[in-house]
Amino acid sequence: MKEVTTRDQIVAVADQMFYQQGYENTSFADIANAIGISRGNFYYHFKTKDDILEAVIDRRLQDRKDMVAQWDADEESPEIRICKFIDILIVNGEKIKKFGCPIGTLSSELAKLNHPNQDGANALFGLFQAWLRCQFVALGREDDADYLAAHLLARSQGVAMLANAFQDDEFIRREVEQMHGWVAAQAALPGRGATGNC
Template sequence: MTALTTREQIVTTADRLFYENGYEHTSFADIAAAVNISRGNFYYHFKAKDEILTAVIAARLAHTKTMIEGWEREAPNPEARIRRFMHMMIANRAAIKRYGCPVGTLVTEMAKLDHVAREDANKLFGLFRAWLGTQFRALGCGADADRLAMHLLARSQGVATLANAFGDDRFIRREVALMEEWLTAAVAHATPRPDNRRRQH
């Protein structure tokens, strides 16, 4: 096992444990045991839990950017791209019902702890906000683009919170369907702008 592979395994495992158990309730020992490496080998890669948190947030940002780039390539227009964002809740519904939204739970915990990584964690929402705003502007929503992006983010977070509280799979599907109806109405009232993005193959 190379050093890079070991580090990646630590970060991937820590990401899962932070999501499932919370950052505060996940210890070095928990992560080391899950990765099945010695404490000495563990400390070779990370000296403090905050260092792992920084690596986890960076990995989540990179993953989110890759996911968004995939939507850009695969979806033919801004409306279809926004729907990809909505359908993410259905694709991840099992984890959301059990643990909540991975972004929302992390940001909330960092805020409660007044943790130094709070600002970095917020960048995850910032990334979605900026991207959704770009899609709404391309749809012709103009000055309302950021407001619509924030509304969609807020609504998705509310759905994730209640789905986690009640464990209702049908609720997630119903709410996503309602979001799609809302998007259809928003598009109908917008003035479309040419989408000059070149699809990548």
């Protein structure tokens, strides 16, 4: 097992703080104090907050890549794999109700700041959209796979935003059930077959 370094700790704590209180509202001191390290030790690993942000985005990208790779390995059915994506709303429901979607909130904040790392944050959406596209292609929906992937990604983001606003578990459960039904309906429609590359 890989040893957790001070740098790893900084990135993990920064990731949590950026999610819970926002990138702009999190200072070097906040992160250093949470870990219990000196400012000098902190600056040895990261010179600027933007450097930390880049590392946080890289961590989130790798975590999501690992997650979808695990879904691919665990499930033969693309329909079930897509439903695993939808179920994030249930699995992370309490966090989403409290803080929103970690990807959506970061992308939104960086867009408001016109931050140079906005494209990096948006790459997280790109990762899910490309993966979902592959799942719809595998369902035989190659002709409209791009549209279906974007639609499901947008709907899941909308549900996350409203879950944060409404604080309603029943709303989340109902929306997840409806999205599962929508995926089943897409799988039942005739398509050309999985002839494209992902």
